[in-house]
Amino acid sequence: MFADAAQVDVHRSNGCWTLTAPRRTLARPVVEGDRVYVLVDGCATALDRADGSVLWRSPHRVTGALDLWGMECTATGDHLVVPDGRLAPRNGKAGLSVLDAGSGALLWRSDAGPLAEFHADRHTLVTVHSDGNLPGRITALDLATGSRLWRREVLSMGSAVVTDGRLITYGSDDIGHRVLALDLRTGAELWRNTDYGGGLTLLRPDTTPDPSQIFVWSWPNGRMVRLALETGSETGRIEVARQKYHAQVLEDGRSVWLVGNGRRVQRFDVSSSANGPSHSFHPLRRGITNYRGVAVPGDGWLYGVDRARHLLAAPIDPGGRRPLPRLRWPRSVSLDARRTDYTGVLTVGPGQVYLTTPFARSPADRGVVAVRDGAVRWRLPLGHSSGRPVPAGAGVLLVDSPSDHDRLRMVDAGTGAFAGT
Numbered sequence: 001m002f003a004d005a006a007q008v009d010v011h012r013s014n015g016c017w018t019l020t021a022p023r024r025t026l027a028r029p030v031v032e033g034d035r036v037y038v039l040v041d042g043c044a045t046a047l048d049r050a051d052g053s054v055l056w057r058s059p060h061r062v063t064g065a066l067d068l069w070g071m072e073c074t075a076t077g078d079h080l081v082v083p084d085g086r087l088a089p090r091n092g093k094a095g096l097s098v099l100d101a102g103s104g105a106l107l108w109r110s111d112a113g114p115l116a117e118f119h120a121d122r123h124t125l126v127t128v129h130s131d132g133n134l135p136g137r138i139t140a141l142d143l144a145t146g147s148r149l150w151r152r153e154v155l156s157m158g159s160a161v162v163t164d165g166r167l168i169t170y171g172s173d174d175i176g177h178r179v180l181a182l183d184l185r186t187g188a189e190l191w192r193n194t195d196y197g198g199g200l201t202l203l204r205p206d207t208t209p210d211p212s213q214i215f216v217w218s219w220p221n222g223r224m225v226r227l228a229l230e231t232g233s234e235t236g237r238i239e240v241a242r243q244k245y246h247a248q249v250l251e252d253g254r255s256v257w258l259v260g261n262g263r264r265v266q267r268f269d270v271s272s273s274a275n276g277p278s279h280s281f282h283p284l285r286r287g288i289t290n291y292r293g294v295a296v297p298g299d300g301w302l303y304g305v306d307r308a309r310h311l312l313a314a315p316i317d318p319g320g321r322r323p324l325p326r327l328r329w330p331r332s333v334s335l336d337a338r339r340t341d342y343t344g345v346l347t348v349g350p351g352q353v354y355l356t357t358p359f360a361r362s363p364a365d366r367g368v369v370a371v372r373d374g375a376v377r378w379r380l381p382l383g384h385s386s387g388r389p390v391p392a393g394a395g396v397l398l399v400d401s402p403s404d405h406d407r408l409r410m411v412d413a414g415t416g417a418f419a420g421t
């Protein structure tokens with residue numbers, strides 16, 4: 001602990017807890033097991049998920065121009081990876097701090113130039129450095145010591161996935177466009193697939209009944225391909241008419257969802273031999289925000305946001321062609337309070353979705369809403385915040401700034417109950 005640390009306080013009631021801190025000092029939290037990690041004035045802090053008790057506060061403070069609501073730690077088992085500033089090539093040099101997750105002690109720092117993105121598993125940190133110009137550089141570091149394991153120059157790099165001891169990446173090198181698999185610890189090339197040309201996006205659900213596959217979305221060709229993680233060979237594909245789509249792999253990897261030109265949402269069963277979609281939804285009035293996709297939280301409903309920032313909802317079954325209308329709200333909720341924030345992002349929790357309305361004209365209309373089974377379950381007013389909810393098992397974490405302080409609240413996901421006022 002150190003003298004100039006931002007002071008925090010924890011209040012508990014209703015089986016929930018609320019942590020308060022000085023204004024504009026709390027970042028978006030992350031959940032790992034029975035712990036919650038959050039930056040408080042740039043210093044990583046570990047909390048007990050059950051009661052909000054402060055387990056430790058790191059004496060190391062990240063430096064640089066901090067946009068705290070845009071910052072968050074990445075928890076990887078025994079380590080925390082904390083970016084020093086927002087990750088964006090145009091913002092110039094950035095770095096990473098790696099902390100011990102048990103104590104908050106600083107293990108090592110990296111200041112290796114403009115940092116575009118990073119990926120980590122429990123043992124390895126992969127950084128992608130680029131200043132927006134070609135070429136770029138991929139570097140793998142030992143997560144415990146910071147020692148360099150390997151480095152690879154690339155002409156360009158698109159999306160990347162770290163899984164099962166491999167880095168799967170799409171981009172180009174001196175041979176051409178390819179999907180490439182590299183051993184995470186050695187950098188050895190395991191396989192490359194050059195069959196699909198440019199414009200690819202790699203997709204991998206967080207949980208899937210078949211972890212041996214990776215999904216490759218070729219948006220110029222309207223083609224979703226499944227590749228074997230071990231060999232890179234094609235194991236299946238879905239093809240649709242060529243137009244602009246947003247693709248998602250949902251329902252634990254059992255389905256592919258495509259949002260086409262903002263006017264149609266299609267669901268495809270991954271295991272089905274049928275060529276066409278099992279479901280087709282058509283938004284009413286204004287089109288859907290296809291670049292944000294849809295949400296399927298497991299309650300049997302499909303959710304999306306239209307271009308006017310209204311929530312759309314429809315039951316998924318039965319299949320076939322169906323409308324995707326706007327959600328029916330309780331009359332007590334004002335029209336302004338029914339519109340999402342400008343990002344149109346829905347947060348998916350177990351069995352329900354959350355939407356935030358932080359920029360409503362009236363402060364009374366600003367808040368977070370929980371929706372399950374196509375109906376509003378609870379609504380909680382919030383002070384100004386641009387942070388999204390963070391699901392945490394039976395609870396959900398919310399960060400906001402009601403007046404002269406920040407607060408992090410563990411809220412009951414089923415009822416909206418919370419500690420304090």
